[in-house]
Every structure is written in structure tokens, then in C-alpha cells.
Amino acid sequence: MASPGSDVLVDAATAAKAPAPPPAKSVPQRAMEKLGLVRDIDLALHLPLRYEDETKLTPIAEARPGDTVQVEGVVREAKVELRPRRQFIVHLAESLEPGGNAAPGRRRAELVLRFVNFYPSHQKTLAAGARVRVRGELRGGFFGPEMVHPTFKAVDAATPLAAALTPVYPTSAQLPQAYLRKAVASGLVRAPLDELLPARVLPPGLPSLREALGFLHHPPPSASLAALEDHSHPAWQRLKFEELLAQQIAQLQAQRERRKLRAPALHASVGGLHERLLAVLPFQLTRAQRRVAEEIAADLGREQPMHRLLQGDVGSGKTVVAALAAAVAIEAGWQCALMAPTEILAEQHFRKLVQWLDPLLAERGQGIAWLTGSRKGKERRQMVERVASGEAALVVGTHAVIQDDVRFAKLGLAIVDEQHRFGVAQRLELRRKLAGAEGDDGRPGSLEPHLLMMSATPIPRTLAMTYFADLDVSTLDELPPGRSPVVTKVFADNRREDVIARIRDEVEEHARQVYWVCPLVEESENLDLQNATETHQHLSAALPGRMVGLIHGRMPSAEKAAVMSLFSSGDMAVLVATTVIEVGVDVPNASLMVIEHAERFGLSQLHQLRGRVGRGAVASVCVLLYTGPLSQTGKARLKAMVETTDGFEIARRDLEIRGPGEFMGSRQSGDALLRFADLAEDAPLLQRARAAAPELLDRHPAAARAHVTRWLGGKMEYLKA
Template identity: 75%
Template structure:
């Protein structure tokens, strides 16, 4: 049914079909199957009429009657006020925006059917901007609930409903899946979609809204199955590829590095190094995720993996999401590997001229055996002589497009390099079973000895002065402090204390101490100088944006203040907290927030105060935010799961996992058709 706002524009799509088509394409509704899978947000019940005498205020009702009065009034602004009489009572209909066609439909003597919320008004009961249409006496009512679809301003509901209804008839919805693959008790895909677009009025609205109805479960299963098949196909395709076999030599570079390290590996580190070494010795590409909590020692594991590749005569590339993190890795790896005769190159986007050209030449002629940098490492002009191992740190921080580019770059030669991805954001089990199903996972589940637990305290920002007093105490003891802000400079949209302002305030409060400022827009040389002063202990306080989120290692830092903590994601807060507690000094993390807090904000800060376990943090983060942040999914421009929910639908995830293997083994053509139907070109994003 057209709404008052749209009924006069019913003809607009016919006059300018291209505008509606452009809007459909922008929403990704290109194929008939896309429209068929564009499900309603909610439903309106137009299957019955209510007598005005029986209707209650606050309820949405559909009524039918004769217009007894219709006039444009100016009190206080121009509006159309219509009186409707259904024989049992009268009601006023009020419109603040209207067109001549509305006035014609709502002229005196016309029979109209109206749907809207009843309210108490100054002149009696009324509906404001109800939907309406002219009807003949005895006009039939809808037989099913009326769908309300997600849409845009350029795409009226009436047009979208027609587009979906006709696509639903044309879409190829025949059963692709063999019956034994589908969980028992579920309808066919065609039945499920027809039902969800036009449910019967007697169906339980609760089962539609909570998505527990069998029709919903069929869609969720199909979606999860497509996703599982895509991952399994990627895993099997990779198993057919060849990679250099990298043997571990007795007395080789890896053993020399182990002997030169100023510390011993933990049992967990030893275990994952062995898992990685076994993969590298095989002739097919390793595709492994190394996960470990903040400070668990992933960099040394990466160095030992690099040593195996370099010792076997191959190059290794390490890519990090920020220059600061890449530089931290660079300094550690240079310190460990250069004394053992390894040539290390440094590549970032800020490098220019002769220095950059010299690095590119060293990579191309193979004299740089280890290449460390940002995404500049995968730019077109970077040509490796013999790349055997690629390491990606904080892989979820790279956009999907960047990860796809890396995969494509790695596939240039006859042999594909091994791939080791690292993350300090542990992957919850449900994500490991779905989006990381094609990965082998190694977990460092033990912190090195000597780490002190960090006490987390949560304060409203009116306690700012007490926090500054605590900073004075810490620096007086010779300790160092981080203060993290979410913005660099004034924003008109968000009234947040910014890094520049905080830096000025803390410099004034601590006149005899050096207070530094670090943010992403500073030149690389300036950033390096600030970090050097802080790491060397000359600088007492570092005010920074989240550029210090990962990789920064200053054991003397004992206090971390995070301003507007409610603006950060949970895994990001956990990463930031991991910058302190890296030495033997008792450390504190202060979360400052600006009230009032949203429910999400409360949940995040509560989780931070209650636990230091990265896996528990990751589980709660998944509950709060969904899978997107773990996957770098936002950059893909498409939600990765539209219907299923990883937390709620774990049994269906497990059924889809089992079914995917059977389908790929026994019905490969059906598997390919199912992935094409559901994912189209998006399956590449799932493999990134």
C-alpha cells in the first residue's frame, strides 16, 4: 500500500525508471536472486479492518470509511486535515506534507482505507501521516502480511514491493541441494522465500522477528553452507598448489638465532614454532594463523620462521598495518638477524627517491633476504627475487582488497610462498569454524615470565584532575605514561577532547617533564624521533592516537590513560592496555568515559574491568559487534553474513560444515551452483 509520502510518486518509477534502477544497483539488487533474498525488515497487517469504536490509542490499526471533511489549514503551519467516518466513530487524518493527488484521493465523499497509529489529539483522536488508498465498497483485503523492505529515499516501498514480487516469480529457485544434505523439517528454498515475503496472518510474528521460524532457518543454513563451501574450496585449491619445501638444518640459522636470543622461549612458543616448521618443510603452501594475546611473543616466532626460509635460500617479507608497528618489527629483527649475516630491507610508503630505489634494487637482486614494511611491500614496483615466506601482522587490520592483492602477488610464480598471518586479537571459536575455516591455527596461550598483571580502573571524565595527579606520582618515581585520545584535532561532529589539546594541558601540568605528541598525520621522521625519546626514557608522557595500539614496547611504562574509552572497540582497548605491564612494574590502565554511556559502551568497559583474558575479550567483542571487525570486513563493502548469527546459530554452523564436505565430495556441481547463487563474486572476499 502506498504511504501518504509516496502515493503521489507511484508514477515516478515509470517516468524515470533509471533512477530506481540506479538505486537498486546501489543496494546490490542486480539479479533476480538478489531481489528474492532482499527480505522484509518488518510486516504490516493489512489483512483485517478494525472498527474505530474498537480501536485503542497507541495501537496501529487499519480502518475504512467515508471522507466527511477535507481542508488545508494554516495552524500553525500548512497542513491537510481530513475527517473520516467509518459508521462507528470519526477520526482526523493529519498531513504536513502532501500533494494535489493526495487531496484528490482524500476529497469529501471518497471511500478510503487508512492504516496508521491512533493518537489522542487536541480535537479528538487522529492519525498523523497514515498510509491510505481509495477503495470500492467490499474491496478485498490482503491475504498475507504486507512486507516493509529496507530501502532508500530514491526507491519507494511500492516500487520495491513490485520489483521483489516479480523477481520472486522469475528467480531460479529450484532445489540445488540433494535432500540428504538439508537438515530435516525445513521447507524448500522457494517455499521459505515465498513465505518470508508474504507470511500468513496467523503466523507467530515472534518467530519471524527472532528468525527462529523454519523458513528463516532454511535461509540461514543455505547462507552458512555457501560460506563453508567457499572456505573449503579455497582450502582444497591451496592444497593443489606447490610451495618451496624449506628444510630445518641442524646448526642452521634458526638454531643460531635461538642460541643468540637473550631469553628462552616459553613452552607455547616452542610448540607453535614446531607447528610452523612442519608446515614449511612440506611442498604445499602453509596458510596458518598465529594468534596470541598481547605480549605473548609472536615477533620472535615470526623471526624463527623467517630464519628457516632464509636459511633455505629464500626471501621473507613481513607486512604490518602501520609504519610505527613495522618499524618496531624492523628494529627487533635487525637486532636479532643482522649479526647473523642476514640482509634486512625497509619499505614504506613514505620512502622517496634514492633511498627507496636502493631498497627496491636490494629486494629485486635478493641481497635483502628479509623485507619489512607496510602495505608498500605489495606495491607493483616491488619485485622479489625469490619470495618463500610472507608474514602479515595484525592481518585483520588490512582491508580485504589489500589482502586479495597480496594473494594475487604471491601467485605470480610457479611456486607460491608460504603465508603466516599473526593476530593479537584471538579468534573466537565460532569465527575459527566459519571465516577462518580454511586456516590452520597456532595459539600461543602462555605469557612470558616476568609480566605483571595490569589493574584496570574505569572513571567518568570529571575525575580528570585526579588522573593527572596520579600521572605526577608515576613520573616522580621514574615511570612513564601513555595518554591515548581518539581524535587528532577539533571535530565539529564529535565533541571529544583531542590529542593536541590534551598535550598542551599535560605539558602545562608537568612543566619540568617532557610530554610528547604522536599521531598518524605526523611525518615519519618526526614520529620516529618521538618514539625514540619515549623508548629511551627521556620523555615521561606520550600523548598519542591509536597509532601506538600494537607493537610499541616500553617496559618502563606503567600507566595507560585511554580518553573517551567508550569510543573504542573492545579488542582495541585490550590492545592499548597491552602497552603497559610489559616489565616488572605494577601497572594500571585508566578508562575515562563521558556519560551517559550506551548499553554497548557499558558492556565494553565492564568486560575490560572484569577480564584480562584475550580469548574472553574476543568472545565478548564478537557478541557486541559481530564478526566484521575481526575480519577487516568493513572494507569489503558487504556484510559477510546477512541472515545467520554466529552466536545464536552455532548448531547450524556445525551442520553446514558437515554438509559442505559431503556436498563437495559427492556433488561438486551442486556445490559450485550453490556458491554462485549465494555469493556471486563475493566468494573471493571470503578467501582473503
Template identity: 70%
Template sequence: MTEVTPPQKKEKSGPQKALDKLNLRRDIDLALHLPLRYEDETRITPVSALRDGDTAQVEGEVTQCEIQFRPRRQLVARLDDGTGTLVMRFIHFYPSHQKTLAAGQRVRVRGEARGGFFGIEMVHPSFRAVGEATPLATALTPVYPTTAALPQAYLRKAVAAGLRRADLSEIIPQALVPRGMWGLREALRFLHEPAPDVSLAELEDHSHPAWQRLKFEELLAQQLSQLQAKREREHQRAPRFAVRAGGLQERLLGALPFSLTSAQRRVVEEIALDLQREVPMHRLLQGDVGSGKTVVAAMAAAVAMNEGWQCALMAPTEILAEQHFRKLIGWLEPLGIRIAWLTGSRKGRGRREMLEAVASGEAALVVGTHAVIQQDVAFKRLGLAIIDEQHRFGVAQRLALREKLVDEAEGLEPHLLMMSATPIPRTLAMTLFADLDVSTIDELPPGRTPIVTKVFSDARRHDVIHTIATEAERGRQVYWVCPLIEESESLDLQNATETHQQLVAALPNQQVALLHGRMPAAEKAAVMAEFTAGRTHVLVSTTVIEVGVDVPNASLMVIEHAERFGLSQLHQLRGRVGRGSVASVCVLLYSPPLSDTGKSRLRAMVETQDGFEIARRDLEIRGPGEFMGARQSGAPLLRFADMALDEPLVQLARGAAEAMLDRHPEAAEQHVARWLGARSDYLKA
């Protein structure tokens, strides 16, 4: 019998792999892969007409090409077009460059002109060999987002082929397309091959009518995906919890050593109403640094636990999880609630005992890191899951959490409360959080003192250290935050270890401790315990103390290389002080020269302490991807729409999405599939 050998899977070429990396797998993906910018290759500019700073295309004959060694090795070629001579310089070059630019060759060259010692020149221009009759381009040449092993020429051909083959028929019912908006096919063809007389500024700032149609399409797909997720949850069932007189929530409220603010009471009511419904709650609780989200979470948990259900609270770091754990122990254990503590570092018998308490239902509340959703953790009856700083969890973790928490025995999903100390700007809430109900704590508890923010150059480092000594002598405590743990050859940043050594030497009468993410969990906990107890005067740390750390006696925060941090992160770090009755100061140290972005961040920190204003400016400076931590979230954020500028389009897309789901559900499915494919789940995570 002859053995049949199965066909071997053909290995993809380098460019094909690169296309996959960019998620360009379908014809429609290629058609929707739009240019970053354009080059005008429709006209030739005489060399004599070139001015310093012009980006232009010239054509002529190469009269000389040689390798020069002064001031460094480089390829230098000269081109003559009959009106003047252009010098081309290549610091990095290949033998193919010399071949194409050999004397006597006719070439077409495009680049930025600048005045040089030997006349007008271009450094590293693009070029190609041409004949006397080689036609000029009839449209602007697109430059696409690409990756290694995917040359522009290959990508242009692939996009053009995808554009020809893709089904670009109109899916959105005409009545739902804003009046006067271009058709999809017309807009795409124009953006891939714009006419030479179109305004480059309109194309590149995305204000052209063709871009408006693409942005509307993208926003509509995103809104549809989120609204579909919200409506799907309307068909799921969750346990119903009533707020009972004399119940655990009322007893907790009476036992707290402080009164809730009016904003806290309002959001507690909003959450309680959700918990009384049969539909799973999917709510985002947002509040500025120090606004008191943990106690609101405790009040929500009390409602579920009073009905005999378990709750889980998950935080992204052990330090933040432990802060929650300590507060909740103090509030709930005296009321008879057992709280389990689960983190990745907890091993052996202690962990086994906790797992048994969770599985039996004896532990009504489980607090920890992502260890809460590990495979060996089994809840008896989970009714409410609370996720703090939810955007800092990876998308895979959030999807795993959703799947794990379903109570298969009773067919019930738990309610889900997500918390964020990074306030979400309104336009962002309407787009990336369109499937959530949002509660906002918009006032701080009484007694919080304003924080004075000061900006100093690193040259004044010794003055800052002198101030630290003064604060420590008064019995106050100090944070000093650094961006790195150890030296990096690529970044000239002061590191935490070196700074710790400097401060130990400069402050011989003070206790100076070091805290960073690579330390063992037990060592981190011991360092934090000493600082919390007031036995450590200065804590040198990386950003592991960004959220959750609450030491009322800390009155001074020093942030080194502040220009390198995101604005929301700076605001979070500043929020570690000002938690007591004493006046507090945040010092932002920077290393000159400052970039425009760095100046904008530091100016914003001095001008406002309002978390929503900080978040709005951070979104403007960094864009939604960085603002939401998109690298770790994996979510396909908007590629074309600008959340700072396109709120009117968001409103139109939101209205169209609701109408489309109601009256044209099949078209809604097709539109989401066209734009997002299998990635729509990421927007629901």
C-alpha cells in the first residue's frame, strides 16, 4: 500500500508575514489600510527653483558618483537637470545605490532640499532610474503605515489589488448616512489615489469629506460593537440583591469612622439599583485620586454578601491589592465577614487554606491580584466581581475573568463593577466605554488639603534634598519616585538604586528605604509597612506606588524626570500626598532641554488639580491608545477618528448605531464584520 504524504503547508514569504502582522488578511482589510501621508510625484521641479526646506521631485542626469571619506564615509552623487546641479548624500548605502546612480544614468529624485556648502543638496532622497519618456504619476503617491520586511512598493500593489477586489457595496442604509456625506467606494478610491490639485493639508489633518465618511464608518462599527455587547447582556441573568433594613450595608455604614460624601452616597444608590435587577451590572466607577472608591466598593459588596453570595476584588498590583485588603479587613471583619487574601506570591499551606475557604463559601470576600482568576481558584457562589484599575489588566485577563466568573450550576453571571482613578473624558466615555454605565464620584472627602506643585530643573536637586531634610525633621514623610530600577545604556535617567544611595549619604540622620517592582513580595510588604508606620522617613520608589498607597503623614512627593511620565500618571503619583491635614507639595524635577510635549505636561500639572481636566489634556497630548494603555489592553482602538475633535461624528454614529440595531440588525452584523472582523470581542472586554 502506498503511503500518502499530506501536502506541506506553504511557508509564507517575508512580505506576506508582514501583512499578517498588520492584520491585512482580507481584501477589505487592505482597502481600509489608509495612507499616513502623501508624496507629490505628479510634477518635476527645476533644480534652480529649489529653496531651502522644499520637499520636491527633480529629474536629470547623474554626472558624478563617488564614495567620500571625509568627514565620514558617504556616497555622494551629483545630478544636472540643465538648470542647475543637485548634490545627493547617502550616509547609509548599498551597492545597488551606486549602480542606479552611476554617471550617465537618468534618475528621478524626491526629498527635502537644503542649502549646503556646495550648493543645494538632498540627504537620503528617494530615487529611481527613468527614461526620457517615463510618465509622471497622475495622482498623489500614498505612503502607508508599514513594518519591517514590507516595502512601500509591495504594500502599494497589495492595497491596490485589495481595493479592486473588495466588496465596497453600501451596507449602511442610506437614511442613516448623514446628508451630503460621500459614498464609501468614492471616499476610499479618492483617499488611495487623490487628485494632485487636492489640498494636502485637508488630507493629512483628516478634515477632507472623504475622511469624514471613513471616520463615520469606523465610529459606527465601534458603537455597534459596544451596543451589541450591552444588549447581549440584557438577555443574561444575574442574582438579584435587595438592600435590606438592618442588613450588612446599613451596619457597615454605621460602623465607618467617617461619613460618606454626597457623591459617594449617590453612586452607592446607583450601584444598589443595578444589583436589584436580574440583568448583570456592568458599571464603571470613576473618581479622582483619593475620592473614596474603595468604601463604595465595600458598600456594594455588603449588599451581595448580605444575601449569602461571595464577592471578589481584583487589583493589578500586590501593593494596591494589599491596601484594599487592609481597609476592608478593618471595616468588615468586626461585622463577622471573613476575607481571603490571594496573590501570586502566596504559596503553600496558607494558600491552600484560602482556596478551601473560597471553595466552601466560608470566605465571603476574596481580595487579590490576577491570582483571583487562576485555574485552581473555585468560588462556591460568586455574585459580584470588582476590578480596580481595570484598564491596566491585559485583554486576555479580562476575557478570562468573564468566562471564569459564570456560575454554571445556577446559570447566573455575576455583577461586574470596574473602578478607575483615571477619569474618563466625555468623548472617550461615549466611544470606548459605550457599553458601560458610568458612575462618577465628583467630590473629595472633607479635610483633604490642596497640593502645591512646583517645577524645578535637575540643577536644583541639592535644594530639593535640603527641603527633604527639613520635612523629615518636622516628622513628615517623603516619596521620591524614579522611572527606572537600574542603569540603562539607552536612557540617561537617574535610577532608583543610585538615588537611594545618594539620599542615604545626604540624609545620615533619616531612615531612607528603597521600593521597586522586582523585590520579593514579602520584602515589598515589609518596606511599605515601615513607611506606613512612620518609621521610614523617605521612600525612594519606582511607580509601584502610583495607585492605592495611603499614608496621611506623607507631605512631599518628588518625581524625577517628570517629563518622561504621562500626565495621568503624574497626577496619580501626586495624589499619594495631601491625604492628611498638613499642607503638601509635589516637586517635578526635569532634565533640560524640555520637548513641547514635556512642557505641556508640566504646565498642566502646575495649572490644575482637577482629574477630569488632567485626563482631557492627557488625551490631547498622548492620544487614546497611550491614554488607555492600549499596548497592554490589545484593544483595536480607533485608527482614523480623533476623540478630541470628532465628538459631533461620535454623536451621529451613536444615533445611527441604535437605529441600525433596531431596524437593520443584519446590516449591523455585516458592518461590524467588515470593520472589526474577529477583533470586535476586544472592544467588549
């Protein structure tokens, strides 16, 4: 029997043997982790945003208003003043000689340091009699020259000046520059920066990686600030090339790994489902549609998984190409899944596919399943059962298609529309979910499905060579006949009533339909935006006797569907909407698109919205209403919309404005995949990296792997998305 208190002794003994908990991390350590500064190499690659020149002193008497200078002096007086507001005022007298005495005949110069936000440490360092070095922008003040919130530090007469330009790093409020500078300097010393690349793959005339990083963290005073800021310096070129090379190697690795996988070979037969679908379509395919359909059919007939991006401008007819690909897979005895990012877009696909394919599938004893987040209970269970049994040869829906309870009998082809609009995590989950279809031998995981991704945002060539380097790309570069060009006009918000008068004319005189797009559903304290509900009320009052509808993302799905049905049928004259109608909605009678607060939308989104009109033979107009003043980015977007309707040119300009991370949706991962290289500026480096990647991977595989790990670390997964 245990004696009283024995379990207390046991607990104490156990506790004594247990390892001590890890020490709590300091606030700066946690802040560094948030910035991704975990490894020494992460610190070494954390480059300055800009530099401050602390290598020279400017006499106070010679400094001019508007100059950013570093001066040194002795605090003559320091006091807290309460009017007109509480602030700390310091009078700094120039110390002209080590003793602080002015040379004969030379007046001691002074300036005022003004701090509106200050702490006891300010008052301690800047006490009367202290010798300090101060850096900031000189202004003309009421009491003479002054600096507001300059940087400062205590010095003595023997304190040397900095030998290199002082780096200013990207940071956060919890991470002081001084702490970060020390951490980066330590990381730079410890980081393994040995040369991994053979000299022959490097562009000529570039420094070693260690030399490049040393220079960029601590450039000498003679360094060209212009070359550092525009990233044209050879040290920057070395980093850009290394980063692009790592990205190209990773993509090439992914492509080669995929080639080792097996997929079902899917063939269309003479007189089969594919040919019968072509026969019942109510229109002729364009040359581009026929070419792309043949490229996809050739991929489906191979035993390696197709990994193809189908890109085409708004209205180029991607859905019919997807239907033809689905027909090949179904005819070969496999299932097809089509996934879209929104219910409205998924439903648009569903309606077209039902119209074209459902009668043909019914003859085979098969059908089409519809899976979205709003479909629940018994209806959903029945759909899931049809998918699992194989009765549903085609499954259309949102991300609900890849939820855990959905099991495919025999998935041979997956089609993902507007892939970039899914978050990176969702895209990776989709890839994992689709992996491992059941093969002919009955073993799960022995075959991969073919994958077709579709995008109405054309991919600029440089982007295709980087983020999509492991994809085959098909392009629909031709619009179906009968489409009318859309004229784009830009008006300030004070022309709103003129626009409403134009709407009245379109609706009453020409029996046309109109979209009015608003960016928000309800008022926000932060954004001064007219909300959709108010606009709906205003337009309803301005158009008596005409049906004005309202649709937004928070409405129940059944209600959305009812509104869209009224608009599609022509019963509703005007549809006030948020961007839920951005893609997929097809109403040929709609001839006018009004986009309110157009400056708040991205260029790609504006182009997609404009694509909702001009879908028939009717002359169509897109009106962009903006509220000034416009930012430079806002001006660039609206200018591009007026100047071109070419989706590829829009995409090129969008890439210039936003950069690749936001263009692709990779910001959702928390990381931009290219930190240093600029796809618009660095095409020659990209070409060289693209050529060097296969050689490095084939002849120096260990160096190639180490190079990718150094540069991409945990981001390699994102390249697969």
C-alpha cells in the first residue's frame, strides 16, 4: 500500500526528470518569425528597402531646407512645451571643434529638434550638455532651421563615422531597426553562402553570392544609389538570377516527377459521345476552339497525366472546349469533375452542360451531378451516392466537389475553372484530392486523373515561363463570330445622373438590359462607397414601371438563382449586383455595364466585368464611374481599360501594375514567390535561367537541390498550386 503523500513524491520526482519547457520567445523573436526570418539564410536574403548615408557630417550652417543631412552638436537646451500641443523641443548648437568652441570669426550655428511623440529615453539622451549625432530632413521653422522626429544617438568627440551606407530593412512595429540590423549582420556571417553554381551557368561579370550580399547589406559610400534603388547593380543581378534559376529548377523537377506518373489513356471513338456532342451543338466551333480541342484530346490519349492550362479572353468559348474534353473522358468509361470558384459560375457551366450533354448521357443511363455548399441534407446525399456509384458521369460544382465525403467511382479528368481565384491552400488540397484515381487493375492510387485548368485572365508570356513553366498552355485567341466590340467610357461620379438617363434610354427605347455593379453590399466606416442596396433603391425610383433587381454574395442561393433567372429571361431590365456576376453570366441582350467606384477594382476584374456585355450583335458600352482623386495605379487601370479590349494586353499591363504575386492569387499564401526578380524587367535573366535549369539538374543534381532549398525553402509546395 502506498503511504500517504507518496503520489506527491512520485509527481515531484517525475517533474524533476521532465525536460524544462523551452524559454518564452521575446517580442522581437516572434516578430522575426512572422517575417519569415527563421534561418540564417533568411536573414542574409532580407535585403534593405533603402539606405541612409551616415558616412559624413554636414555643418549645420551649410545645410539647406529640404536636404536630408547628418549633423553633430551639443544640446544647449531641452524642454517639454505644452502649447500649442505637448512636444519636446531641443536646441542643438553645432560643435565646430573638439572643445565645442567656434573658430574665430565664425558664428556657432543652431537648429531645433522637434518631437511630438517622445519618451523618457529621448529626454535622457538629449539632455542639456549631451553631444549627439542627428539625421533628418531640414525644414525652415518659425525659430529657424528645424528637424521633426530625426534619428539621433549619443556620441563623443572620438566616435567614428559609419564606413558604409546604413541599411533600412522592411520590418514591423515590434521589430526595431537596430535589433534587425544586428540580427541580419549575424545571419550574414553564419549563413552558408558557398558557391553552388558552376561558373559557366552564371551571366558574365557578376560577383559571388557572398560578395553580392555583403555589398547590398553594407554598400560603400561611393556606391551608386540609383543602381541600388533600380536593382540594376551587378550584385542585384546576381540575386535575381539565382532566384529565377531556383524557381525554374523547381518547376522542371515538378514537370519531370509528373511525367513518371500514369494516367488512363482516354480515346474518342468514331460515332461516339464526342462526335455526337459536336453534331448537336447549336453553333459551329471557331478555328481556335477546334485546334485547342484537338490538343486536349491528344493529351487525354496519352498515359501521362495531362497538365494543361486553357486560357482565353472573356467570351472565347472555353466551356464548349471543356464539354468536348468531358465527352472524351466519359466515352472512355471514366468520370469528369468540373469545379468553379463561385456558385453562379458553377451554375452557368451546369446549365450549358445539361443543355448539351444531359440528353446524350441519359441514353447511356448516366447523368450530371450538381454539388455546392448550399446543397445539403437528402439532396446532397443522393448526389454523393450517384458520384460514388458512377451513375453521375459528370460532376459540376464549387469546392464542395473535393470535400471529404465525395468519392469518385472512376475519376479520369478534372477541370478547374478560374483556378487562380481559389486560395493556394485550396489549390493544393484539390491536387491532393484528385491524386490517385483507381486504375484498371482496381488498385486505388495507381493512376492520376488528367487535369485541365481554365482561365479567362490570359497569362503574359513571362509569367507563363515562370509560374506556369511546368504547364502546357492552350490559347483561344479568337472570339466567336457576331460579337460586338465594347466601347469603354470613364466618367467622374458627378455624372451619375447623366448615366442614369442613358440607362433609361437603353431600357425604354431599345428594350436592352443593363448591369450596375457596386463594390460593397453594406456601408463601411472605412470606405466611402455607395452600397448596392441604396443604388438599387435609387434606380428603382428613377425607372418606374421597370423591374430592377438586386443580387449580392450574402443572399441565399435560391434567391440569387431566382433573380438571375428573371434577368436571363429578359423580364428584369436592370440588375444591380456585386462582383458575383464577374464571370460566367451570359445575357446577350445586356448592352450597358456601369461599374461604380471603378478605381477600387483590379484591372483583371474590370475586364472580366466588361465581358458581361457585348455578348451578342448589339453595340455595347461599359461605363466606369470613379470618385477622385485618383491614385497613379487607379489612373493606369482606367487608362488601360479605355485604350484596349485585348485580354492579353490587359493582362500584360495588370502584371506591370500589380506584380506576379497578386496577379496569380499567390498573395493568399502569405508569400510572393519572386521577391527580387521583376518579370517585366528581367526577361533576359529569365531566359538564361530557363536554359541553365536542365543542365544543372542533369549534371549537378545535388547542387540543384541545394540551390532550390536555399532559395525556396518551404515555398516549394506553392509552386505545385
